[in-house]
Amino acid sequence: MLELSRQFVRYTGVGSVSALGHFGTLILLVQGFGMAAVSASAAGALVGAWINYALNYRYTFRSSKQHREAILKFAVVAVVGLLLNTLFMWLGVKIFELHYLLSQVLTTGLVVIWSFAANRYWTFHVDPQSG
Numbered sequence: 001m002l003e004l005s006r007q008f009v010r011y012t013g014v015g016s017v018s019a020l021g022h023f024g025t026l027i028l029l030v031q032g033f034g035m036a037a038v039s040a041s042a043a044g045a046l047v048g049a050w051i052n053y054a055l056n057y058r059y060t061f062r063s064s065k066q067h068r069e070a071i072l073k074f075a076v077v078a079v080v081g082l083l084l085n086t087l088f089m090w091l092g093v094k095i096f097e098l099h100y101l102l103s104q105v106l107t108t109g110l111v112v113i114w115s116f117a118a119n120r121y122w123t124f125h126v127d128p129q130s131g
Contacts, residue, residue, distance in 0.1 A: 004120075007060055011116050014055040019108060022048035026104060037100035041089045041107075042082060049078040052115075061124035073123040081115050 022044040029040035053074050057063050063070060085107055092103025 007120060008116060010060040011056065011119075012112070014052060014060050015108075015112055017055060018048040018051040021051045022108075023101075023104065026100075030100065037093055037103075038086060038089050041100070041104060042086050045078075045082050045085045049074075049081070052078075056119060057124065061120065063124035063126060065124060065126050070123055074119065077115055077118040077123055080118070081111050084111050084114060 022041075025044035025047045026037070026040045029035040029043055030037055035043075053071065057067075057070060057074075088107035088110055089100070089103055092098040092106060093100055096103075098106075
């Protein structure tokens with residue numbers, strides 16, 4: 001349980017760095033280029049995903065899994081995360097009429113739960129019995 005807690009703390013630290021990339025892209029595209037918030041959020045999620053993979057592979061999960069396998073699994077998790085992000089942003093902005101940044105904060109909190117579990121138990125997990 002202690003290792004799980006440590007991993008989650010590292011994961012949230014990495015997530016903070018990724019969130020800077022995500023939110024930075026989101027704000028730049030909305031404020032600088034007039035892009036719609038939901039589309040800009042999706043682009044920001046992709047930037048955040050690349051940061052996430054690089055840091056979580058080495059730092060958070062210290063995976064020894066081949067990149068070829070890990071990156072494919074990570075891509076699946078990221079696509080599901082992107083779909084969840086887009087859905088929750090759409091609900092927040094269009095249905096609940098929240099400010100796009102508040103909607104993104106709430107969305108990020110929900111998506112992080114999904115992505116931590118999926119990455120810990122599937123993407124970066126190495127079965128000790130398989131070598």
